[in-house]
Every structure is written in C-alpha cells, then in structure tokens.
Amino acid sequence: MSDHVDFGDGTFYGQVVGKAEYRQQAPAPTALDALPPRAAGFTGRDEELGRLRAALDPSGSGTEQAVLVTAVSGLGGIGKTALAVQAAYAAREAGWFPGGVLFVNLHGYDDVPVTADQALQSLLRALGVEPEHIPATADERAGLYRSELAEREAVLILADNASSPEQVRPLLPGGARHRVLVTSRDRLAQLGARLLPLDQLTPEAAYELLDRALRIAEPDDGRIAAEREAAARLAELCGYLPLALQIGVALLAEDPGKSVAELAGELGTSYDRLAALDDGDRSVRATFDLSYRRLPDDQARLLRLLAGAPGPEVSEEVAAVLAGVEEAPLRDLRALARAHLVERGNSRGCWRMHDLVRAFGAAVAAGDAEARQRLLAHYYRWADAADDRLMWFPGEPEPERFATRADALAWLDRERAGLVAAAQWGREQRYADMAVRLALCLPHYLEWRRQLDDLVTVSRAAQEAAHSAGYREGQAMAWNNLGLALRQSGDAGAAVDAHIRSRELYQDLGKRAGEAQVWNNLGSALVEAGRVEEAIDAYLHAHELLHDIGDRAGEAQLWNNLGNALLKADRIVDARDIFVRSCDLYQVLGDRNGAAAAWNNLGIALSELGQTDDATTAYGKALAIREEFEDWYKAGQTMENLALIYRRTHRPAEARAHYLRAADAYTRGNAPQEAAGALACAAFLTAPEEPTDTPAQASPPARTADSALPSPHPPDAPGTAVR
Known part of the structure; x- marks a missing residue:
C-alpha cells in the first residue's frame, strides 16, 4: 500500500484535506461447529443412534456405497432433532468430520419456510464466504457451495426441520466424503436417502426421560422414582412422546410441591389433554397444528374423521365409509402416513394414529354425525350378516357377503375393537337405535372368541341405550344377552337377575x-348358581313354550341344557337319555355345532356311568366338530375330558398327549389360564402314576356340560336379522 497521494497536475484553491481508508485483510468468520445443545434427559434411542452412527461412519458401514444422506422422520415432537444432534455430537467426538459441522434450521412447517436459496446463503456464510462474494443466482450459489466443500475435509451438514425434498437437494455436497443428516415430519424418500422413521419411546425409556430431565432441573428431586406407578401413568398420558414428556417435566419443575400423581390426575381428567400439555414455551397442540395446517382439505378432513373413528385401528373399508366414498381413500391415507400423522396398523389394510394426534384431530373436528351414522349402519349390516353366517346351517338362506365361517370370523376379528366401541355410541340418543341393533349382533362372536370383557361391555351398553331410548323389546334382548355375558364371566347370581329382568319384559310384551x-337361559344361570331344582323348573317352562310355538331348534338346545341340570342333580341315567334326545334332534336339524355340545355332554354322562368306550366315541364326535368349526375353547374342554378317561383307564401317554393338545387349543381360543392348567396336568403325567381307578389328586374334574349359546337376538325381534 502506498504511503503518499499523487495529485498530478490538479489546481487547488484553499486548504486541501486528504482522506485515506485502511482495510485489514483477514479471513471472514466461519460457523463450522454450530450444533445446538443436546436435549436434557435424552434417553431411549440406542438402536436409532446405532443406525445413525453406521450411516455417518466415513467407512460407509462396510457397504459398497457410502450413505450420503440420512433422513430422520417422525411425528412432530417425537424427538427427531434431539436424536440428530446427539448423533452429530457423537460423530464429531469420533473424529469423523474434521472439516466441521454445518447446521441450518429450515423451519419447514412455519408459515414462511426457509427456501433452499436462503439456506445456501446461510451455509456459504458459515463456510467463511464474504457476503459480497456470494453469487446472485441460485445455481451459481449451489456451485460455489459444492466447490467450498470440495476443498475441505469431511463435513457433516445437519438440515433440521425440512418439509420437502426441494428444500434439501441444493444442499447436497458433490463429494462422497461429506454427509448430510436431515430431519423432517415427512418421509423424504425422494432424496434417495437412508430412511430412519422414528417412533414413540418405550414405556421404560419414557420413565427414564422423566427422571433424568427432572433431576437435571434439581438433582435431589426424586419424585419420579418415589411415584413409579404415577410416573408410568404420566408417561402413558403423554403418549410416550418426548415433547409431551419434556413439558410434563417442566410443569413438575416449576411446582416442586406438586406430586406426579397430581399432574397425572390433571391430565387424565382434563377435557382437553392437549391444552394441559403446554408449559408456556412449548405446546403439543401448536406442534401438531404446524403439520395440520399444511394438509390439503381432503387430507385434513380425513384426519378429523379418523380421529373420531371407534377402535385403535381403522380399516380401509371403514375409512371409506367415514369419508362417504366408494373406494378406500388410499392416496390420502398414504399422504398422511408420509407426514407421520397416521401409520400402518397391526392388521393388513388397517391404519392407526398416535393417541395425542387422535386427541388433536378430535379437538379440531366440528363433529360429523352423518359419518357416525354411516359407520353404524355399515357395521350393523355386516355384523348381522357375519353373525348369520356363524349361526347358519344347511337348509337356511345363504347369508349376505360372507361365503364361509372363516370369512365372517376374519372380518369380525379385524373390526372387533371398532365394533365394540361403536356399540357404545348408543349412550348418545341419536345413535341409540342403531347402536343397540349392532350390539345385539355381537354376543355369539364375542363368546366364541372368549372376549368376555367385551361381551359384558357391549351387552351392558345395549341395555342402557335401549332403556334410554324407551325401546322395551331392545331392553329385553339386551338384558338377556347381558345375562349370558355375566354367566360366561362367572357371575351367575347377576346373570340370574338379568335373565329375570329380560323374562319380565318379554312377558309384558307378549313375546312368547x-x-x-330366556327361560332356557335362566335355567343355565340357575345351574351355575347351584340352584338346580329351580333350573329344572325353568327348563320345563321353556319346553312348554317352545313346544307350543314349534321351535324345534330351541327344543334341541333345551334338552341339552336340561341334561346338564340332571347331571348336577346326580340323575345320570336321565341325563344320558336327555342328551341322546338332544343329539338326535340336532342331527335332524343339521345343526352340527349344537350337536357338538350335546355329544360332549353325553360323553360326560357315559363316563360317569362307567361306559368309557361309548364316552370316548361321544367325545370324539364332539371334538371332530369343534375342530372343524375352530371352536378352540370348547375343543380344549373336550380334549381334557378325553384325557381324563385315558387317565382313569391307565393310559397316561394318551392322556398326556390330549392335555398337550388341549393346551394348544386353549391358547388358540384365548384362554391362557386353562392352557396353563392343561400343561400342568401334562407335566404331572411325566412322572409315574399310582395304579388306581381313582384319578390322582392333580387330575382335573370332568368338564361340566356346556350349554350352547343361544342366538344373540330373538328371531322375531323387529329391526334385527330374522332367522
């Protein structure tokens, strides 16, 4: 630089002042270690961290091609940024990125997201490029960005909160030694990235986060450890979502006198749980709202409808019904899945959403009564048809839609949770009639699958809804089904009371x-309650009515149940004769499922009379039918009865084999306690038995005669399927 100024041949008048400007030539500042701080209490992501480390490893994780881009995606508040930052720190500490770490928040879900061009300018400045040297056009900026990276050692670029591939593509480096780590609420599969979808924390990790984060605020704060059960409840109410858990920690930290149980109670009883999950700085609702506002109208409506659907999962069939369209809205469902607002369910063709997303969707929904009415009508139509198929035997009209029992059971299994939840909508007056009709279609299936809690719930909901609506015949049917449910659940006394209520209503209505x-069912409840003589009187009343109206199917069932009462009264020969009559009538009617119960019970009577060969034959007939119908619970009972005969006749190997088969059948029939009992008997038979005609102490008693479950709804009930 010259230390004088040459004015040449200029002519000057007066005083001349010269001004000189000196610039120090120094490099522009860089920001190559700009990671945000790690999240307080971070825990529970060991597997995901391992996968990210493998993707960021400069060796390429042993694969043929290095992973240039890794995209972490998940629901808002699921902890994507916390995981990415944790992985970036680990990568720096491992010495994998000596060139530094660039960080840019793309604010992809804000009202005004950062454009790729704006992000490039920010990254170029972070790399030390003077603002005046940043090119004017986007393509030139991208070229300079790649050139700058090409001259550096390995750099990690963390692009946080992207909402589209277009925000990220210009940020990709040209060289393979660099890595890009992206977080997004959407699956950015178009980037050709290694995809890492992030799910909610496990209950154990959620508990650990609560404890760690609260101890960071106050090292001596032991509320989480002191109230483990309440902490588990709090974690569940937070949906195991890291953002919600952190908010819960903040609410506890700002009020040291509040117990964990108190906070969990507030969340559990709050009309609007999302409103409670707000610590003044962070809000679960606000986080979800950023994603919701980006949805097109059709997707936003579908999200609201799915949030109001019954059951934890929604089939594509139900999604179509809710939306009022013929075909499943697969395009919108997949779009919502890419945004992590829904995800694939456990069953094929089913979808589910996070509990807090469901709460959000229900809160923003104005309520769609028409959608609920459509779904109730849909559920009733096909539950009625499925029930018809389960109860069908040759000679009756073919039920609609379901060609086989397996088809009907598959549909009912898939929709069970939704059916049970929808049946409870009847507590709201406008849905009462259809909800009661739906509920009356379900008891036979629920008993078949041993879903006894659901059976009681559905039956009680139907009774309450029918009473509220003044639907007296519906009340009669619902009380009857509730009695059946209570008897199956082991509450015979309450079952007797329910059947008496039903009987009185039918008598008042003149429905013979x-x-x-109901007289028949009352008899079975009285048998279970140990009131055998009263049960026999009830069966005789039933027989008189059934004979008068010509209900032969009801008579076949009645003989079976009366035989059971006679067994209880030690009238074994009379019971045997009655069971034979039941078997013969069931065979004439072609009702093989009913015949299975009668054959099983005949086997018990014959066994008690010492006619073991005949008993074995009767049990074999019952077992063949029950296995054919996949009635696994009752098949298990028959197998145990056979095992007992083999034990009494000193054939332990065959007895053990049947106990093992019974355990398998019980497992398939959702009866784990019975399965464990059968396994215990099989284990007992691995030791030598005493040679005696008396069963050993560990030997189970013969199964009591089992009454076939009557129709869930009377055939002449208006508004229900007529058989």
Whole structure:
C-alpha cells in the first residue's frame, strides 16, 4: 500500500484535506461447529443412534456405497432433532468430520419456510464466504457451495426441520466424503436417502426421560422414582412422546410441591389433554397444528374423521365409509402416513394414529354425525350378516357377503375393537337405535372368541341405550344377552337377575319366543348358581313354550341344557337319555355345532356311568366338530375330558398327549389360564402314576356340560336379522 497521494497536475484553491481508508485483510468468520445443545434427559434411542452412527461412519458401514444422506422422520415432537444432534455430537467426538459441522434450521412447517436459496446463503456464510462474494443466482450459489466443500475435509451438514425434498437437494455436497443428516415430519424418500422413521419411546425409556430431565432441573428431586406407578401413568398420558414428556417435566419443575400423581390426575381428567400439555414455551397442540395446517382439505378432513373413528385401528373399508366414498381413500391415507400423522396398523389394510394426534384431530373436528351414522349402519349390516353366517346351517338362506365361517370370523376379528366401541355410541340418543341393533349382533362372536370383557361391555351398553331410548323389546334382548355375558364371566347370581329382568319384559310384551329363550337361559344361570331344582323348573317352562310355538331348534338346545341340570342333580341315567334326545334332534336339524355340545355332554354322562368306550366315541364326535368349526375353547374342554378317561383307564401317554393338545387349543381360543392348567396336568403325567381307578389328586374334574349359546337376538325381534 502506498504511503503518499499523487495529485498530478490538479489546481487547488484553499486548504486541501486528504482522506485515506485502511482495510485489514483477514479471513471472514466461519460457523463450522454450530450444533445446538443436546436435549436434557435424552434417553431411549440406542438402536436409532446405532443406525445413525453406521450411516455417518466415513467407512460407509462396510457397504459398497457410502450413505450420503440420512433422513430422520417422525411425528412432530417425537424427538427427531434431539436424536440428530446427539448423533452429530457423537460423530464429531469420533473424529469423523474434521472439516466441521454445518447446521441450518429450515423451519419447514412455519408459515414462511426457509427456501433452499436462503439456506445456501446461510451455509456459504458459515463456510467463511464474504457476503459480497456470494453469487446472485441460485445455481451459481449451489456451485460455489459444492466447490467450498470440495476443498475441505469431511463435513457433516445437519438440515433440521425440512418439509420437502426441494428444500434439501441444493444442499447436497458433490463429494462422497461429506454427509448430510436431515430431519423432517415427512418421509423424504425422494432424496434417495437412508430412511430412519422414528417412533414413540418405550414405556421404560419414557420413565427414564422423566427422571433424568427432572433431576437435571434439581438433582435431589426424586419424585419420579418415589411415584413409579404415577410416573408410568404420566408417561402413558403423554403418549410416550418426548415433547409431551419434556413439558410434563417442566410443569413438575416449576411446582416442586406438586406430586406426579397430581399432574397425572390433571391430565387424565382434563377435557382437553392437549391444552394441559403446554408449559408456556412449548405446546403439543401448536406442534401438531404446524403439520395440520399444511394438509390439503381432503387430507385434513380425513384426519378429523379418523380421529373420531371407534377402535385403535381403522380399516380401509371403514375409512371409506367415514369419508362417504366408494373406494378406500388410499392416496390420502398414504399422504398422511408420509407426514407421520397416521401409520400402518397391526392388521393388513388397517391404519392407526398416535393417541395425542387422535386427541388433536378430535379437538379440531366440528363433529360429523352423518359419518357416525354411516359407520353404524355399515357395521350393523355386516355384523348381522357375519353373525348369520356363524349361526347358519344347511337348509337356511345363504347369508349376505360372507361365503364361509372363516370369512365372517376374519372380518369380525379385524373390526372387533371398532365394533365394540361403536356399540357404545348408543349412550348418545341419536345413535341409540342403531347402536343397540349392532350390539345385539355381537354376543355369539364375542363368546366364541372368549372376549368376555367385551361381551359384558357391549351387552351392558345395549341395555342402557335401549332403556334410554324407551325401546322395551331392545331392553329385553339386551338384558338377556347381558345375562349370558355375566354367566360366561362367572357371575351367575347377576346373570340370574338379568335373565329375570329380560323374562319380565318379554312377558309384558307378549313375546312368547323371546320368553321361551330366556327361560332356557335362566335355567343355565340357575345351574351355575347351584340352584338346580329351580333350573329344572325353568327348563320345563321353556319346553312348554317352545313346544307350543314349534321351535324345534330351541327344543334341541333345551334338552341339552336340561341334561346338564340332571347331571348336577346326580340323575345320570336321565341325563344320558336327555342328551341322546338332544343329539338326535340336532342331527335332524343339521345343526352340527349344537350337536357338538350335546355329544360332549353325553360323553360326560357315559363316563360317569362307567361306559368309557361309548364316552370316548361321544367325545370324539364332539371334538371332530369343534375342530372343524375352530371352536378352540370348547375343543380344549373336550380334549381334557378325553384325557381324563385315558387317565382313569391307565393310559397316561394318551392322556398326556390330549392335555398337550388341549393346551394348544386353549391358547388358540384365548384362554391362557386353562392352557396353563392343561400343561400342568401334562407335566404331572411325566412322572409315574399310582395304579388306581381313582384319578390322582392333580387330575382335573370332568368338564361340566356346556350349554350352547343361544342366538344373540330373538328371531322375531323387529329391526334385527330374522332367522
């Protein structure tokens, strides 16, 4: 630089002042270690961290091609940024990125997201490029960005909160030694990235996060450890979502006198749980709202409808019904899945959403009564048809839609949770009639699958809804089904009371067919309650009515149940003769499922009479039918009865084999306690038995005669399927 100024041949008048400007030539500042701080209490992501480390490893994780881009995606508040930052720190500490770490928040879900061009300018400045040297066009900026990276050692670029591939593509480096780590609420599969979808924390990790984060605020704060059960409940109410858990920690930290149980109670009883998950700085609702506002109208409506659907999962069939369209809205479902607002369910063709997303969707929904009415009508139509198929035997009209029992059971299994939840909508007056009709279609299936809690719930909901709506015949049917449910659940006394209520209503209505069925069911409840003589009187009342109205199917069932009462009364020969009559009538009617119960019970009577060969034959007939119908619970009972005969006749190997088969059948029939009992008997038989005609102490008693479950709804009930 010259230390003088040459004015040449200029002519000057007056005083001349010269001004000189000196610039120090120094490099522009860089920001190559700009990671945000690690999240307080970070825990529970060991597997995901391992996968990110493998992707960021400069060796390429042993694969043929290095992973240039890794995209972490998940629901808002799921902890994507916390995981990415943790992985970036680990990578720096491992010495994998000596060139530094660039960080840019793309604010992809804000009202005004950062454009790729704006992000490039920010990254170029972070790399030390003077603002005046940043090119004017986007393509030139991208070229300079790649050139700058090409001259550096390995750099990690963390692009946080991207909402589209277009925000990220210009930020990709040209060289393979660099890595890009992206976080997004959407699956950015178009980037050709290694994809890492992030799910909610496990209950154990959620508990650990609560404890760690609260101890960071106050090292001596032991509330989480002191209230483990309440902490588990709090974690569940937070949906195991890291953002919600951190908010819960903040609420506890700002009020040291509040117990964990108190906070969990507030969240559990709050009309609007999302409003409670707000610490003044962070809000779960606000986080979800950023994603929701980006949805097109059709997707936003579908999200609201799915949030109001019954059951934890929604089939594509139900999604179409809710949306009022013929075909499943697969395009919108997949779009919501890419945004992590829904995800694939456990069953094929089913979808589910996070509990807090469901709460958000229900809160923003104005309520769609028409959608609920459509779904109730849809559920009733096909539950009724499925029930018809389960109860069908040759000679009856073919039920609609379901060609086989397996088809009907598959549909009912898939929709069970939704059916049970929708049946409870009847507590709201406008849905009562259809919800009661739906509920009356479900008891036979629920008993078949041993879903006894659901059976009681559905039956009680139907009774309450029918009472509220003044639907007296519906009340009669619902009380009857509730009695059946209570008896199956082991509460015989309450079952007797329920059947008496049903009988009185049918008598007042003059419905003799319904009254006959209830007398029959009342007899079975009285047998279970140990009131055998009263049960026999009830069966005789039923027989008189059934004979008068010509209900031969009801008579076949009645003989079976009466035989059971006679067994309880030690009238074994009379019971045997009655069971034979039941078997013969079931065979004439072609009702093989009913015949299975009668054959099983005949086997018990014959066994008690010492006619073991005949008993074995009867059990074999019952077992063949029950296995054919996949009635696994009752098949297990028959197998145990056979095992007992083999034990009494000193054939332990065959007895053990049947106990093992019974355990397998019980497992398939959702009866784990019975399965464990059968396994215990099989284990007992691995030791030598005493040679005696008396069963050993560990030997189970013969199964009591089992009454076939009557129709869930009377055949002459208006508004229900007529058989």
